[in-house]
Structures are given as structure tokens and as C-alpha cells.
Amino acid sequence: MSGSAGDNGSGPRSRPTMRDIAAQTGVSPMSVSRALRGDPGVSEATRAQVLAAVKAFGYQPNEFARQLRTGGPTHVIALVVGHLANPFYAQFAVGVERVAAQHGTRLMIMSTNNDLANERQVINDLRARQVDGVIIVPATPDHRHLAELGGPGSPVVFATTPPNGVEASSVIVDDFGGMRELCGRLLAAGHRRIGLLRLNRAMWTGSERFRGFAAAHAEQGVRFDERLITEHAGDSHWAMRETRRLLRLSDPPSAVIAANNLMTIGALRAVRDAGSDITLAGFDDIEVADLFQRSLTLVTFNADQLGERSAEVLFERQRPRTTGTGDGERRPSGPPVRDVLPTKLISYGEPLRAP
Amino acid sequence: MSGSAGDNGSGPRSRPTMRDIAAQTGVSPMSVSRALRGDPGVSEATRAQVLAAVKAFGYQPNEFARQLRTGGPTHVIALVVGHLANPFYAQFAVGVERVAAQHGTRLMIMSTNNDLANERQVINDLRARQVDGVIIVPATPDHRHLAELGGPGSPVVFATTPPNGVEASSVIVDDFGGMRELCGRLLAAGHRRIGLLRLNRAMWTGSERFRGFAAAHAEQGVRFDERLITEHAGDSHWAMRETRRLLRLSDPPSAVIAANNLMTIGALRAVRDAGSDITLAGFDDIEVADLFQRSLTLVTFNADQLGERSAEVLFERQRPRTTGTGDGERRPSGPPVRDVLPTKLISYGEPLRAP
Structure with a gap:
């Protein structure tokens, strides 16, 4: 039970609820709700009484609670990301937000810190809040627990990682192709010992980027040295220590590739x-x-565009429902799609050169 | 009205609601709700019937909707920021999130793009969703419309900018002191013509940082040249053009201060x-x-710590309510506080030198 009508003094108050209004006016919560909706079955006298109590309590007629009851759109979508501190996610979110705004929809961002337990909790929050859709960068390789993320009326789009064990649309980056091109250029320039700070192999991006590295070597008939390859979830401190170690080897690499921005x-x-x-x-x-x-070559993609495309796919999944009250109820439509964003090599300073 | 029971076929479905369960079972929505709550007034037979329908529809008994009715805590707080693309906000959010997690609370981030209309819409979303509290970096100088942001049971903490026209706690940075120290050092080193890329004077940070610049000049008896001071909301493209212009003046500055990270x-x-x-x-x-x-001196503060402190103040504003159902209802407590985070000068490369 919430704070009773007696709480309505000068002290701090808890959030007033419809029950407070009901208790104050002596009408049922259902009638309070009807009065606030403008239901013609409620007398003008009761409505006036309810509105006076609403004003006295500072009660917010809860549009969202109404949406929850009727199952209509909430005009909010969620973006679930790994780490807030990675600037990639900020750019990505800017793209998502731009497209959401074009659809009169606000964006709510939540983070999992790439932790399964956090991800489960965020999922519970989102199910309860019934957003109109979810764009998720999954924290772990198995996605079965994400199957009904937003409920059946709330489509899900996977970003950067395709769904595994569940059917959903996805927008990903050409991780394989980008790394293959970069590594191929280094090999073509004459590099034979290439160090790789790779991402965790359990991650899609980690395994795809490594696959590109291996494919480029295979295509040019070069065997890579396993001792030059080191694996991590990907943070800058670890990458600094590992690079230092590689530089100190008796037979050091002539080039080093870091598999993400922080590394x-x-x-x-x-x-x-x-x-x-x-x-x-x-x-x-x-x-x-x-x-x-300093000379530096990067495999780039447009994170902003990745966000835009993810949101576009999400909104394409929703088809306004024309029957019913005309309130624009949406539902998923059509089979899942998988979009792949191309990458582009950019060299700062000198382009890639021979060892 | 939501999708009726007849929609429960093989095609796409809209979100099932309590009304669907009620229609399917022939009991009232109120009784469905009671059955799901485990209310002893509902017969076992009815409960079994309701649970079977819940399963068939994939309906999510809505814990959050219950919280909305009872006014209890939702274990979610919101962070409302200006621009998602500014890395300051990402670091800030990391600090907020860390403290929220310590309180078993998740963080929801929304952005205003520093636009009043957006801010109003985000506020409506948050009122409707009744989060347990809000940390806001306000988009505009007048904050009266933010007075009841989260409702009376949901405290608000202003970050980076103190409230104006409304009572609330705030956690801000020593904008004045930081700029005064930096500018004082430049003057002490012999600089007499200092360019300033300042932030919009209507913003708190803009006016405070400028006040520090002016105070340092006054203290050392140096008059600044208005032609070396230029004002903007603060983006990097504009700052590049303005710096170029300053460098080309016939009497250029010997030092330039940019009033934020992007500039x-x-x-x-x-x-x-x-x-x-x-x-x-x-x-x-x-x-x-x-x-x-390149030599560069920065007035720094810990954005992560600013986030932590803002969240700490928010949670201090909430006092678990021990009476009632023991559900831990919270309410604001005590007078508003204002915390000011110190700044620190950091020089990269050479420390500040004479012109």
C-alpha cells in the first residue's frame, strides 16, 4: 500500500497513487481511472471530485500505465550495450537516437557491462517496461535467454553480433572482410611476422576478426606465429603490457594489429x-x-551509421496495425534480416609500409 | 483494445495484456490480477485457469505495473544528459552506474540533445515511468519545468549545473576556480594576450568558466582583449575555425584556452x-x-567521480520507509545539498611556458 491520504501534510510524501485518490474521494480505483479517461459512464460530480483530489495530491494520471494495460505503443525503444565507457557505443547510440526521433520515439540506454547476470536483470527491466523494441549488443555468445526480450509485440534487433539460438534480425559489421583486407595489405607490403592483440574468441567479433587474420595468411601462403597472438576481452592497459612484451621478444613482430579501439x-x-x-x-x-x-592504419566503419541502420531495421519490423482503435499498435513483420556494414581502411600519417 | 484471444494463432501477435487473459478465461481483469498476485480471495480453480491462459498467451505478469499501482520502488534510476556523443557523459554515466549497482538499482540513460522540447518529452517519459530518482544535466538555464521531474517520491539531482528556480540537490565542478587557476598561471608565465573559446554565457559552466578567466585577469591587473574571446555552444569544428582565425590576426594571442573538451x-x-x-x-x-x-595543459576533474557523487547524493535523498508493507518505499529527506568537485591542472609535454 502506498502512503494514505493522511500523509498529505507538509512533510515529504511518497508517490501518490490511484488508490490514494480513490481513498480520498470514496469512489473505486476503477471509477477514478474512468473519470480520468473521460469515460461517459462517470458523472460530472464524481469527475470534478476526482480531479480536485488529483490536484491536491499532485497525482500524475499515468499514461504509461494505461499503455501497459491496453498493450499500445509506448514510443520508447531501448538500446542495450556492453560498456558505456567505450566511445563506440556513444557514436552508435547517436545514430539510433536520430532514427528513433524521426519515428517520434525516445531512446533509453541500459548497459550490461558485458555480464550475463546484468544482462538478465536488464532484460527483466525491459520486459516489465514493455518498450516498443530493443536493439541489443549481446553480452554473451548464447542468446536463447534473449528470445522474448521485449515480448512478442516488441521486436529485437541484434547489433554487431548475429543472434545465436534465437531468430531475430541483426545489423553487423564486416569483421572478417575488414581484418582480411588489413592483414592482406600488411602481408603484401612484406610483413611476415604480424602480432595480433585479438578479442576473446567466444565473441562473434573476436572470432570473425581472427578468421580474417588467418584467411589473409592462408591466401598469401604465410604461416603465422602463434606466439605473436594474444587474446583478451580488450582493454587498453592489457594491450599496452602485451605490446610491450611483443616488442621485447628476441624475434619481435614487424607489425602489430590491435583488434579493437581500446587496444x-x-x-x-x-x-x-x-x-x-x-x-x-x-x-x-x-x-x-x-x-x-604517428602512422596508424585503421579498419573503420561508421558506428553512427551502424546505429541508424539498426534502428531502421527495428522500425521496419514494426507494422502499424490499422484495425482496432487506430492507436497504431505495432507488431513484428516479415522474416528476420541480416545487414552487413562494409569497412574501410584509413591510414593516418604514412600508409602501410614494408618492414 | 489489444489483440483479442482470436489473434492467438500462428501469425504475428501484439503484446498480450491482462484483458486478453480476462477475455480468454471469462473472469474479470481485477480477478486475473488477484490470481496472479496470489490473493486468497481467488479460488484455486480460477487461479489454475488464469495461469493456463497466461502460459498460452505468453503473458508477462507485470511486476512493474504492480509497482506503479502501489507506488513502491522500481529499482531503476534515470540519467538525463545533453549529448550522447561527448565522451564526458560516458565517463560520468560509468560512475553513476557503479553506485546504482551498489544499491541494486539499474540505470536508464536518456538524452536531450540540449534541446528544451526534447527535455520536456524526456521528462514526460520519466514521470510516466516513475523511476526511483533522476540525475539530470539540464539542457537550459531555467529549471522550473524540472520541479517535479520524478514526482514527489522520486528525488532529482542536478549535475554540472545547480538548479535555477527550483529546489534540488546538485553536484557541480569548480568551473570558476579551475579556469581562474589556469588563466592565472598563464598570466604569471607572462602571457598578456590570451584567446578564449568560451561556452555559451547562458550556460552555468559557460558563465562560471568565463568568470574565472576574468577574475584571473583582474587579480593580475591585466585587461583582456574582447576580440580574442569568442563564444559558442562548443563543438570541435567551430573551435577549429575560430582558432585558425585567432592565429591569423595581425596581433594574435600567445596562448589559447578552449572552454571544453570538444573545443x-x-x-x-x-x-x-x-x-x-x-x-x-x-x-x-x-x-x-x-x-x-604536443604540449597541452588541461583543467581536469574526474567525470567518473562526478557521476559517483551525483548518484550518492541521489541515494542519500532517499530514506527507506520502515512503516507500511516493508517494501522499502523511499522518499526525499533533508534539505538540498550542493557538492562542488575540485579541479586539477595537468600538463602534457612541457608545462605552461612564457610566450
Whole structure:
């Protein structure tokens, strides 16, 4: 039970509810609800009494609660990301938000910190809140628990990682092709010992980017040295230490590839500290890479565009329902799609050169 | 009305509601609700019938809707920020999220794009969703429309900007002191013509940082040249153009201060393109400033800590209510507080030097 009518004094109050209004006016919660909806079955006298109590309590007639009851659209979509601190997600969110705004819909962002328990809790929050749709960057490789993320009326789009064990649309990046192109260019320039700071192999991006690295080597008949490949979830401190270790090997690599933006930052710090002119490359764009005043080649894609496309796919999944009250109820439509965004190599400073 | 029971075929469905369950079972929505709550007034037979229909429809007994009715805590707080693309907000959110997690509470982020109309819409979303509290970086100088942001049971904390026209707690940065210290150091080093890329004067941070600039000049008896001061909401492209203009003046400044992180990035690009060795300084930390390989002094504060502190103040505002059902209803407590985070000067490369 919420704070009773007696709480309505000068002290702090808890959130007033429809029951408070009902208790105050002596009419049933159902009639309060009807009065607020403008239901003609409620007398003018009762309506006036209810409105006076609503005003006295500072009660907010809850449009959202009404939507929950009727199952209509809430005009809010959710974006579930891994780490808030990675600037990739910020750019991605900007793209999602732009398209959502075009559809008169607001964006709500929640983070999982790439943790399954957090992801489950966020899912519960979202189910309860019944958003109109969800764009998710999944935290773990198995997605069966995401099957009914937003409920049957609330489509889900997977971003950066295709769904595994569940049917849903996805918008991903050409992780394989981008890494294959980058690594192929390094090999073509004459590099034979290429270090790789790779992402966790259980992650889609981790396994795809590694597959591109291996494919480029196979295509040019070069065997890679396993000792130059090291694996991590991908943070800059770890990447700095690992790059330092690679530089100190008796037979060091002539080039190092970092498999994501944060690892590229760490690798840059290690080569700066070592005064090394090793060839450095990375996956993901870095907005201020032009200011590093050091040669660096990046496999880039437009994170903003990835967000836009994910939101477009989400809204395409919803088809306004023309029957009923005309309130624009939406429902998923058509088979799942998988969109793949291309990547582009960008060199800052000198382009990729021979060892 | 939502999809009727007849929709429960093989085709796509809209979100099932309690009314669907009621229609299917022939009991009233109120009784469905009672059955799901485990109300002893509902017969076992009815409960079994309701649960079977719930299963058939894939209906989610809505815990959140229950919370809305009872006014209990939702274990979700909201963070309302200006621009998602500014890395400051990402770091800030990480701090908020950490403290929220310690309180078993999830974080929901929404953005206003520093636009009043957007801010109003986000406020409506939040009122409807009745979060347990809101941390807001306000979009505009007048905050009266934010007075009852989360409703009376849902405290609000202003971050980076103190409330104006409304009573609320706030956690802000020592904008005045930080800029005064930076500018004082430049003057002490002998700089007499200091350019300033300032933020919009209607913003708290804009006016406070400018006040620090002016105070340092007054304290050292130096008059600043208005022609070296230029004002903007603060983006990097604008800052690049303005810095270029300052460098080309017949009597250019010997030092330039950029009043936020994005403007510092723009100024860095302009001085790099011009090959200028002008003294450059900025407000806000830049995570990769050590990689720019150029002398740069920054007024820094810990955005993560600003987020933590804002969340701590928010949770301090809530006092578990021990009377009632023991469901831990919370309510604001005590007078508003204002916390001010200190700043710290950090020099990359050479420390501030004479012109």
C-alpha cells in the first residue's frame, strides 16, 4: 500500500497513487481511472471530485500505465550495450537516437557491462517496461535467454553480433572482410611476422576478426606465429603490457594489429614509450587518430551509421496495425534480416609500409 | 483494445495484456490480477485457469505495473544528459552506474540533445515511468519545468549545473576556480594576450568558466582583449575555425584556452594545421591527451567521480520507509545539498611556458 491520504501534510510524501485518490474521494480505483479517461459512464460530480483530489495530491494520471494495460505503443525503444565507457557505443547510440526521433520515439540506454547476470536483470527491466523494441549488443555468445526480450509485440534487433539460438534480425559489421583486407595489405607490403592483440574468441567479433587474420595468411601462403597472438576481452592497459612484451621478444613482430579501439590506444602508448617505429594497425575508428602524429592504419566503419541502420531495421519490423482503435499498435513483420556494414581502411600519417 | 484471444494463432501477435487473459478465461481483469498476485480471495480453480491462459498467451505478469499501482520502488534510476556523443557523459554515466549497482538499482540513460522540447518529452517519459530518482544535466538555464521531474517520491539531482528556480540537490565542478587557476598561471608565465573559446554565457559552466578567466585577469591587473574571446555552444569544428582565425590576426594571442573538451580537440587541429607552437590549454580531461605529442595543459576533474557523487547524493535523498508493507518505499529527506568537485591542472609535454 502506498502512503494514505493522511500523509498529505507538509512533510515529504511518497508517490501518490490511484488508490490514494480513490481513498480520498470514496469512489473505486476503477471509477477514478474512468473519470480520468473521460469515460461517459462517470458523472460530472464524481469527475470534478476526482480531479480536485488529483490536484491536491499532485497525482500524475499515468499514461504509461494505461499503455501497459491496453498493450499500445509506448514510443520508447531501448538500446542495450556492453560498456558505456567505450566511445563506440556513444557514436552508435547517436545514430539510433536520430532514427528513433524521426519515428517520434525516445531512446533509453541500459548497459550490461558485458555480464550475463546484468544482462538478465536488464532484460527483466525491459520486459516489465514493455518498450516498443530493443536493439541489443549481446553480452554473451548464447542468446536463447534473449528470445522474448521485449515480448512478442516488441521486436529485437541484434547489433554487431548475429543472434545465436534465437531468430531475430541483426545489423553487423564486416569483421572478417575488414581484418582480411588489413592483414592482406600488411602481408603484401612484406610483413611476415604480424602480432595480433585479438578479442576473446567466444565473441562473434573476436572470432570473425581472427578468421580474417588467418584467411589473409592462408591466401598469401604465410604461416603465422602463434606466439605473436594474444587474446583478451580488450582493454587498453592489457594491450599496452602485451605490446610491450611483443616488442621485447628476441624475434619481435614487424607489425602489430590491435583488434579493437581500446587496444589500439594501449598499443600506441607502448610503442611511444619504447620509441618504436613498428607498423601499427587496429580495428575500429578512433575519432582523434589524426592528432596522434604517428602512422596508424585503421579498419573503420561508421558506428553512427551502424546505429541508424539498426534502428531502421527495428522500425521496419514494426507494422502499424490499422484495425482496432487506430492507436497504431505495432507488431513484428516479415522474416528476420541480416545487414552487413562494409569497412574501410584509413591510414593516418604514412600508409602501410614494408618492414 | 489489444489483440483479442482470436489473434492467438500462428501469425504475428501484439503484446498480450491482462484483458486478453480476462477475455480468454471469462473472469474479470481485477480477478486475473488477484490470481496472479496470489490473493486468497481467488479460488484455486480460477487461479489454475488464469495461469493456463497466461502460459498460452505468453503473458508477462507485470511486476512493474504492480509497482506503479502501489507506488513502491522500481529499482531503476534515470540519467538525463545533453549529448550522447561527448565522451564526458560516458565517463560520468560509468560512475553513476557503479553506485546504482551498489544499491541494486539499474540505470536508464536518456538524452536531450540540449534541446528544451526534447527535455520536456524526456521528462514526460520519466514521470510516466516513475523511476526511483533522476540525475539530470539540464539542457537550459531555467529549471522550473524540472520541479517535479520524478514526482514527489522520486528525488532529482542536478549535475554540472545547480538548479535555477527550483529546489534540488546538485553536484557541480569548480568551473570558476579551475579556469581562474589556469588563466592565472598563464598570466604569471607572462602571457598578456590570451584567446578564449568560451561556452555559451547562458550556460552555468559557460558563465562560471568565463568568470574565472576574468577574475584571473583582474587579480593580475591585466585587461583582456574582447576580440580574442569568442563564444559558442562548443563543438570541435567551430573551435577549429575560430582558432585558425585567432592565429591569423595581425596581433594574435600567445596562448589559447578552449572552454571544453570538444573545443580543445578543434583547437589542436587548427594549431597542427598551422604548424603553430602557440601555448594551448583547455577545460575538461581528454583521455588520450598523452598521445597527442604536443604540449597541452588541461583543467581536469574526474567525470567518473562526478557521476559517483551525483548518484550518492541521489541515494542519500532517499530514506527507506520502515512503516507500511516493508517494501522499502523511499522518499526525499533533508534539505538540498550542493557538492562542488575540485579541479586539477595537468600538463602534457612541457608545462605552461612564457610566450
